[in-house]
Amino acid sequence: MMNRGTCLSLAHGAVGAIALLSLSVYAAELPVRHVILYKHGIGYFERSGRLAPGESARLDFKASDMNDVLKSLTLTQKGDGAITGLRYDASEPLARKLDEFPFHIGERQPLSAVIDQLKGARVELRFGEEKVAGTIVGARTVAAREREPEREQVNLMLDTGELRVFDLATASGVRFPDPGLRKQFQDYLQALLSARSKEKRSIYIDSSGTRARDITAGYMVPMPVWKSSYRLIFDASSQPMIEGWAIVDNTTGEDWSNVRMSLVSGRPVSFVSRLYEPRYVVRPTAELPEERSQAPAILGGAVREYAPAAPAPRAAAKPAPVPREPARARAEASSIATTASASEAGELFEYRISNAVTVRKSESAMLPFIQQRIAARKVLIYADQRSAHPMNAAELTNSTGKTLDGGPLTVYDGGVYGGEALMESFKASDKRLISYAVDLGTRITTHFDSKGETVRELHASRGLLTTRIAHQETRNYTIGNLDQKAKVLIIEHPARPGYTLMGRTPSEKTATAYRFEVKLAAGARESFPVAEERVYETSTSVTNLTPDVIFTYVQNKALSAAARKQLEEVGRRKQHIAGLETDIRDADRQIKDIATDQDRIRKNLSSLNRVSSQQELVQKYARQLADQEIRLAGLNDRKAELERERNAAQQALNRLLESLAF
Secondary structure (H helix, E strand, C coil): CHHHHHHHHHHHHHHHHHHHHHHHHCEEECCEEEEEECCCCEEEEEEEEEECCCCEEEEEEEHHHHHHHHHHCEEEEECCCEEEEEEECCCCCHHHHHCCCCCCCCCCCCHHHHHHCCCCCEEEEEECCEEEEEEEEEEEEECCCCCCCCEEEEEEEECCCCEEEEEHHHCCEEECCCHHHHHHHHHHHHHHHHHHCCCEEEEEEEEECCCCEEEEEEEEEECCCCEEEEEEEECCCCCCEEEEEEEEECCCCCCEEEEEEEEEECCCCCCCCCCCCCCCCCCCCCCCHHHCCCCCCCCCCCCCCCCCCCCCCCCCCCCCCCCCCCCCCCCCCCCCCCCCEEEEECCEEEEEEEEEEEECCCCEEEEEEEEEECEEEEEEEECCCCCCCCEEEEEEECCCCCCECCEEEEEEECCEEEEEEEECCECCCCEEEEEEEECCCEEEEEEEEEEEEEEEEEEEECCEEEEEEEEEEEEEEEEEECCCCCEEEEEEEECCCCEEEECCCCCEECCCEEEEEEEECCCCEEEEEEEEEEEEEEEEEHHHCCHHHHHHHHCCCCCCHHHHHHHHHHHHHHHHHHHHHHHHHHHHHHHHHHHHHHHHHHHHHHHHCCCHHHHHHHHHHHHHHHHHHHHHHHHHHHHHHHHHHHHHHHHHHHHHHHCCEC
């Protein structure tokens, strides 16, 4: 009976599936008519079709696409009636749905465990031709005994009031007479069935009216970006040809049959907003005050009283790889029908494929969107200072009248493979340089020279001396053309912050480099120096400068006569103060020497005073002390006078420095 119980559950699930199928029978599917692919992971789809009176339309999506669909869906129709609403498969979590039911069917749960949750419900058991009805008292699984299998039993109270135990394994059928309970089982199993369909979600468009009408639905869903691939073909007889292919991928799970295809270059802002998943807000629990018991309040004492307040009133490109050995086969422009039209779409650019496009599901396609002559010339470009050779390059001027989307570009030169490059997107009439191979026939070396620093300007204000210093550097490019043909070389010289060019004007400038064009004769050797200058300022306090340093500034030719006079006066005053400080230090040294000698004499006198025969020597030392005291007094007076003169000179210098200005 355990297996039959499982079959019963599956049968109820099948009822739910049949219900879903019946909905789809009466819901028309709108085929894809127009596809627009972008460069930021989004695609626009337009579906349209004719609906019969009272018919609804159904749109199927991946569950992961629903957020973008709900954010972007638009609907239009032609004919009588109006769109009355949209319905779609909800995304409520399965656990939350199942919590609404009075029972739970667990994974591998026995039938007795399910029936036990329905105590008090009516149930009918069929045993062959016999049918037993009663109220559920309980159900259980009886543990297996020796040589006996595990059994499931149900306890029923019959209509006679008798309590009986029945073995579910012997029952051929179980039925719940209550239609409400049967509906709950059906809804429960339907919820399980819907949860298994994780990938597919449907939107139903309801409308009213008595006549047939045409309806169009447009929406955005995540899509792989479309990719560009180019071929640049040089030949000797005509202007170069550029050929562009768009690579598109159909990952939608359905065919695109005879759709209008548009490809948009640009990256508008796009993001995911969680609109599909239900949002639940945790609400606070609130009670009326009288429903709560009153707790004791502890009030603090006031420490200060306040008066009442008044009322408030929107890459440097990488070098191309070294080319492989050229192919033997001759390369020509592809025989393609490029009927794509192009136009500005706001700030974006759109390519519209004129012919209808068919791309089967899980397939990709290459669609030609441009094949035109383009203004281009072959040059050499030297951008990698570590390399000994420049790169073969092409200078492209977008003369196609269209925006060219960025992508890889394969170069064919003279009918053979010439190399590969990466091309950034660029607008009509704009210009780009692309490099595609190393030119081994040209060799370049660089030599760096630096000149000493030169003082350009001197300024002073309130004792602060500001110096503008110029530092010059020269990078010399030595170029050797080893081939017996003329060439045009473009040198990319790094544009360093703070440095300015001297004596040369570049042909153009990028965000990070200057470009200089050099014409090379056949077999020629050229020297191309590029000089730069960096001017910077240094500031220092004149007070901290020695007289020798000041007189060095005085000799600078950039100094005006008035400024030179002011600095000379500052230098002389600092020399005078320096001399006074030397005299003060000399007087201080003499005072210290006398003090040391007096200390020695006093020690001698102390020892001689204890000997009566040494009075003559004592008197001699006493006279020396007296003479030294006279000298010491004079030195102290001299030092004090020097310090007063030094302080006065320093104050005068400070006033001069405060007024210093040039």
